[in-house]
Amino acid sequence: MITSCRSRATLLAVGLGFAVVATSVQAADKLVGNADAGQAEVSSVCAACHGADGNSTDPQYPKLAGQHAAYIEHQLASFQSGKRSNSIMSGMAGMLSKQDIANVAAYLSQQKTSPGPVDTDQAALGKSIYDNGIAAAGLPACESCHGPKGLGDSAKLYPRIAGQHAQYVVQVLTGWHNGQAWGDGPHAKLALSVGQKLTVEQIHAIAAYVQGMNAVQ
Ligand code: HEC
Ligand code: HEC
Numbered sequence: 001m002i003t004s005c006r007s008r009a010t011l012l013a014v015g016l017g018f019a020v021v022a023t024s025v026q027a028a029d030k031l032v033g034n035a036d037a038g039q040a041e042v043s044s045v046c047a048a049c050h051g052a053d054g055n056s057t058d059p060q061y062p063k064l065a066g067q068h069a070a071y072i073e074h075q076l077a078s079f080q081s082g083k084r085s086n087s088i089m090s091g092m093a094g095m096l097s098k099q100d101i102a103n104v105a106a107y108l109s110q111q112k113t114s115p116g117p118v119d120t121d122q123a124a125l126g127k128s129i130y131d132n133g134i135a136a137a138g139l140p141a142c143e144s145c146h147g148p149k150g151l152g153d154s155a156k157l158y159p160r161i162a163g164q165h166a167q168y169v170v171q172v173l174t175g176w177h178n179g180q181a182w183g184d185g186p187h188a189k190l191a192l193s194v195g196q197k198l199t200v201e202q203i204h205a206i207a208a209y210v211q212g213m214n215a216v217q
Pocket of ligand 2: 062129130139140141142143144145146157158159160161169172173182187188190191194198206
């Protein structure tokens with residue numbers, strides 16, 4: 001009896017030892033997000049615009065559900081530094097610590113994106129641009145970075161865009177079309193050049209397609 005207690009205690013100690021080592025290695029590199037704490041933060045602050053599970057109902061606010069954690073962290077840091085400028089989000093991001101950011105990113109990335117309605121008239125042109133780009137304008141296929149299903153690539157910080165509100169996608173692409181960059185880093189420049197190679201009509205078509213991507217997938 002005593003022996004078995006002691007061996008259990010030893011196992012526990014060994015287990016804790018590993019846990020402590022793992023945490024300190026992670027902390028030196030990158031904060032580990034706590035999704036429960038993130039959910040509490042989202043429901044008290046962010047839900048008013050982005051929805052409690054990150055699926056905003058008002059299409060002027062982006063859906064954040066299912067977005068890559070690394071991309072959410074990257075954008076919140078850009079709002080904090082002023083590289084990406086938005087009067088509402090600068091204030092919101094300014095209140096968050098690095099740990100808060102890791103927490104909300106962990107929670108939001110684990111939520112499921114709700115599909116948006118498909119506008120079949122517009123979406124056909126949008127799909128053609130998405131899949132093939134526009135050679136004459138020097139525009140690469142959106143698919144080459146955002147993936148065939150619009151799921152992006154977390155390691156490269158290419159966002160998920162499938163299911164995003166068309167109104168928000170139009171807002172973002174129109175901003176780039178008009179030369180409003182999200183900073184001067186390589187990704188911001190890349191996004192700017194995408195927006196500038198699209199016409200206003202093409203922007204609306206592509207946004208209609210992107211919004212319905214979940215539904216057709
Ligand atoms: C009052 C409304 C409002 C609230 C509250 C709000 N946001 Fe936002 N959020 C916005 C708007 C508007 C944008 C789009 C900004 C733009 O167009 O650049 C945005 C954009 C974002 C983006 C960028 C998404 C993307 O796809 O690029 C992230 C991430 C984000 N918000 C996270 C949060 C978090 C986390 C909270 C809570 C701490 C929060 N927001 C609270 C309105 C809000
Ligand atoms: C060469 C890679 C590449 C291509 C091609 C590309 N994108 Fe992107 N896209 C990016 C990157 C990188 C970002 C993030 C920009 C940043 O972080 O400043 C982005 C961001 C976006 C966003 C904003 C997402 C958000 O919510 O923050 C939208 C919308 C978007 N792209 C749509 C498109 C569309 C539509 C096309 C095709 C016409 C396209 N992209 C082609 C790399 C690409």
